[in-house]
Amino acid sequence: MIDRYANLDSPLHSLDPRWKLLSLFILILVCASVNSPPAVFFAAGAAVIIIILSRVPVRFVFHTLKAPFILLIVMIFFLVITSGGRPLFGLAFITVYIDGLRMAAIICIKALSIMLIFIALFGTSRLNIIMKALSYFGFPRILTGLLLSTYRYIFLSFEDLEKLFVAARLRGLTLRKGIGNTGTTVNILATLLVRSYEQSERTYVAMYLRGFSGEFRTLEEFKAKPIDHAKGSALLIVSALVLFLEYFLRLKR
Amino acid sequence: MSEEPILQVKNLSFSYPEKKGVLKNINLEVERGERIAVIGPNGSGKTTLFLLICGVLKPHSGKITAMGEKVEHNRFNPRISYLFQSPDDQLFSSTIFDDVAFGPLNMGLSRREVERRVQDALEKTGCKALAERIPHHLSGGEKRMAAIASILSMNPEIILFDEPTSNLDSRNRRKVINTLNSLSQTILASSHDLEFLLETCEKVILLDEGEIVKTGSIRAIMGEENLMQSHHLEKPHSLIHSLHIPHSHG
Structure with missing residues (x-):
C-alpha cells in the first residue's frame, strides 16, 4: 500500500497536503516535459533529495519501483534497436543505436524521477488526505470517493481472485494448457466481477447507514503555516530551476 | 404506566x-x-x-x-445501527480511526465530540492500538472488533x-x-x-x-x-x- 509510511515524521510528512500536492504535482509535470540532459539530471537529483527527505524506507522505494522498472527495461530494449541514427554496434540482425541509447537513458531517468516524486507525494500522506487536498483544488468529490474506494477494495479483489484461482487449480486447472482453459479463466473473472459488484452494494449500504452523503469527511483540517509556505515555495523554485535549465540551454544553442 | x-x-x-x-x-x-x-x-x-x-x-x-x-x-438514522456479517463490508476507510470517526463526522458533531466518541468506541472494543492501522492488514477478529467500534461511535439506541x-x-x-x-x-x-x-x-x-x-x-x-x-x-x-x-x- 502506497501510504503505508504516511505516519512517519519528516519535512515532507509535516508539509501542508495542499502545498505538497501542488508543488510536487508541478514538479512531476516539469520532469515529464524536459528533455535536455542537464535539466533531466537536475530533476533526478531533486527527486532523490526529496525521497531522502521523505524518510520513506529505501526498501519500500525499491519494491515500489520494481514493476515499473521492468516495463522500462522492455521499453529501453526496443528503443535502442529501433530508434535509428548513428549505430553503436551490431549483433547478428540487431543494431544498437547511440541516439536510441541516449533517448532511452533520458526517458529512464525522467520516469524514475517522476516515480520517486510520486512516492514522496503519496507515501507521506494518507490517501484520504491527498484526496481532500484534491477536492480543495476543485477535483470532483465523486472521483475522489471512487479513487478511495477503489484503493481500499482492490486488494480484497486481488485476494478473491487468488482464492478463485487456487480453488480452480485444486480441481485441475493448469495455466499451461493454454486456450483450453480460457473459458475457466473468463468464468473466474466474471465471478470476481459479480462479487465485486455485490461487495460495492454492501459497502454502499454500510456507508449510507453511517450518514454518507457523497463527501468523505475527515478530522484533518488544513492549516498552512509559514514553514509550509517556505517548503512549498522551495519545491516550486526547484521546478522553476529545472525549466530554466531546459530553456536557458535551448536558447544558448 | x-x-x-x-x-x-x-x-x-x-x-x-x-x-x-x-x-x-x-x-x-x-x-x-x-x-x-x-x-x-x-x-x-x-x-x-x-x-x-x-x-x-x-x-x-x-x-x-x-x-x-x-x-x-x-433516511440516515444514527439511532439504529447494523453490523454487517462481513467486516470488510463495513470498514472502507484508510485507517481504523477514520472508519470509527466516519459516522460521527457525518452526524455533524464537533471535532472534540467526534474524537471523544472515537476514543470511547475504540476503548470499549479494545481497538485503541489499531487506530492507525489499515483495515486490510488486520486479522478477522481485529476487523470484527473495529467494525463494532465503527457503529458504537454513533451511540445508537x-x-x-x-x-x-x-x-x-x-x-x-x-x-x-x-x-x-x-x-x-x-x-x-x-x-x-x-x-x-x-x-x-x-x-x-x-x-x-x-x-x-x-x-x-x-x-x-x-x-x-x-x-x-x-x-x-x-x-x-x-x-x-x-x-x-x-x-x-x-
Whole structure:
C-alpha cells in the first residue's frame, strides 16, 4: 500500500497536503516535459533529495519501483534497436543505436524521477488526505470517493481472485494448457466481477447507514503555516530551476 | 404506566423481485434495553428483517416504528445501527480511526465530540492500538472488533448484529460476547451460533419461511428439541442435560 509510511515524521510528512500536492504535482509535470540532459539530471537529483527527505524506507522505494522498472527495461530494449541514427554496434540482425541509447537513458531517468516524486507525494500522506487536498483544488468529490474506494477494495479483489484461482487449480486447472482453459479463466473473472459488484452494494449500504452523503469527511483540517509556505515555495523554485535549465540551454544553442 | 416499546413492527411484509414472501405479516415489539436473538434456517428472512428495521429496504406493507418515529426508507438514522456479517463490508476507510470517526463526522458533531466518541468506541472494543492501522492488514477478529467500534461511535439506541461471531476463533468470539454483554443498548442479534446467543440474549424470535414461528424466553424455546428440529435447527449442547457418550469396549 502506497501510504503505508504516511505516519512517519519528516519535512515532507509535516508539509501542508495542499502545498505538497501542488508543488510536487508541478514538479512531476516539469520532469515529464524536459528533455535536455542537464535539466533531466537536475530533476533526478531533486527527486532523490526529496525521497531522502521523505524518510520513506529505501526498501519500500525499491519494491515500489520494481514493476515499473521492468516495463522500462522492455521499453529501453526496443528503443535502442529501433530508434535509428548513428549505430553503436551490431549483433547478428540487431543494431544498437547511440541516439536510441541516449533517448532511452533520458526517458529512464525522467520516469524514475517522476516515480520517486510520486512516492514522496503519496507515501507521506494518507490517501484520504491527498484526496481532500484534491477536492480543495476543485477535483470532483465523486472521483475522489471512487479513487478511495477503489484503493481500499482492490486488494480484497486481488485476494478473491487468488482464492478463485487456487480453488480452480485444486480441481485441475493448469495455466499451461493454454486456450483450453480460457473459458475457466473468463468464468473466474466474471465471478470476481459479480462479487465485486455485490461487495460495492454492501459497502454502499454500510456507508449510507453511517450518514454518507457523497463527501468523505475527515478530522484533518488544513492549516498552512509559514514553514509550509517556505517548503512549498522551495519545491516550486526547484521546478522553476529545472525549466530554466531546459530553456536557458535551448536558447544558448 | 409502562414505557412505549423502543421498536415496533406491525404487519410487515416484504418480497424481493426474484423471491416472493420473504417476510410475511411480521409483528413484534422490543422494549428498551432488551436483547433479542433472531434465529432461523438460512433464507428464513433474518437479514432482510434487519435491513428493513434500519431503513435500507422499503416494506411492501406494514409499518416499523423505532423510538416513537416511523422508520423511513433511505433516511440516515444514527439511532439504529447494523453490523454487517462481513467486516470488510463495513470498514472502507484508510485507517481504523477514520472508519470509527466516519459516522460521527457525518452526524455533524464537533471535532472534540467526534474524537471523544472515537476514543470511547475504540476503548470499549479494545481497538485503541489499531487506530492507525489499515483495515486490510488486520486479522478477522481485529476487523470484527473495529467494525463494532465503527457503529458504537454513533451511540445508537438499537444495534442489529448480523452473524457477529461468524469466522471467529474462540478467543475473538469471547471478545465479541464480552463486548456485547457490556453494552446497554437494545440489541437484536441473528446468528447460527446458538451458544453465543444463549450467552448474550434473553429472548428469541424463531423465524422460518418469512414468518415468526415463536417468540419467548431463549432457554425455553431453544430447549424445545422438537420445535428446533422441525425448523432445521439444533438444540444447543449447553441445554442438553445428559450427554450420552458411548463407552468404548476394548
